[in-house]
Amino acid sequence: MALMATRTKLPRLLSSGSRSPLSGRLGAMRSSTAAAPVESRPVGLGMLGLKDYEDYRRSLYGEITHKALLVDAAGTLLVPSQPMAQIYRTIGEKYGVKFSEDEILNRYRRAYSQPWGRSRLRYVNDGRPFWQYIVSYSTGCSDTQYFEELYNYYTTDKAWHLCDPDAEKIFKALRKAGVKLGVVSNFDTRLRPLLRALNCDNWFDAMAVSAEVEAEKPNPTIFLKACDLLGVKPEDAVHVGDDRRNDIWGARDAGCDAWLWGSDVHSFKEVAQRIGVRI
Structure with missing residues (x-):
């Protein structure tokens, strides 16, 4: 973020221990056989596996897994020069x-x-x-x-440059495929003019900036505000950011899916591919 926040990375957690934003809805996928799990126990990603989880999401939305992509600014979309x-x-x-x-x-x-x-x-x-x-x-x-x-x-x-030089092309492809795009950032009111200076403010359908929303990640309020601005339910959105506490835990607390930049995904092309949009 501006004047630059240096964030300490926390150890990566095992995905099987992560909270699934769709745990309630995934519970409906239980088998009706005698060996089915206890009825009140939700099925998490650890039981389903990543491929089954993505197949499930595509069964909801067609070819794509999410209706909206939320992106962190500093450290994910932008990096200091x-x-x-x-x-x-x-x-x-x-x-x-x-x-x-x-x-x-x-x-x-x-x-x-x-x-x-x-x-x-x-x-x-x-x-x-x-x-x-x-x-x-x-x-x-x-x-x-x-x-x-x-x-x-x-x-x-x-002071800043885009983390991924292919970001513009990929974001255009995502929007063409019907995926809404939003920025969710702990930043002051300089973020909007900064994105204009970098000619990327028009890539997004909405921005939830902490100084405007009056809530900072990991507070789920800022993620819920972004979803509200985009007109999607939290469980229909995935957030991508580079901070485990602020971006991953915060988004999941809001009910969104979440991928850690630099670990779960390494480029916006990979993000698009996981959502189901070919570049």
Whole structure:
């Protein structure tokens, strides 16, 4: 995200232990034989297997497995073009910043992991108060001009680039196949102008931004808002993101399916193929 959040990856969980967003509906697929599971026990992905699960979803929607694709922004759709600490130091040198990049990174992580006031929301409106605290703590510099230069830099196409160069072609194919597209992101109000600067804002049918929705992942509220904006039920959507806690656990708590970027899927072409859209 802007001014850049560095997230610590958690150990990957076994898929058989993951919560299935369709566990209630999958329960209807139980066998009627004498060896059938206890009636009140839902059937999860661990019992069905991935292929059976995808076949089941296609039986609901035809050739596709989901009616909507939700995508995380920073770390999935977009990645920073230079390391955060490098930018903080490079821009900060003319404002007297003396810390090394390692020092800046360590201080940034420490500041970012602390509770932000009495609110659970870091990004309120443009997020300036939060980011002023982060920048000042990370660099030891509270110069207003320094902060504004750094803040504005992260709204430009110089600061970010698309993670997958084939994203536009794939998203067009998904929309042509009838799959609705949405962004679900913990970000301040700079996300929309940033996506415009990268010429990708028109790829999506809706955006649920934490600063606008007033809920941050993993709070399921932000995922439910995205589904509402797209006009789909949560169980009809799959979310793709790079953070297990925020993206996977949060989406599943909302009732959505979820795939971990860089683990379950590695490109948007792979995402499309799993949904059932050939590129």
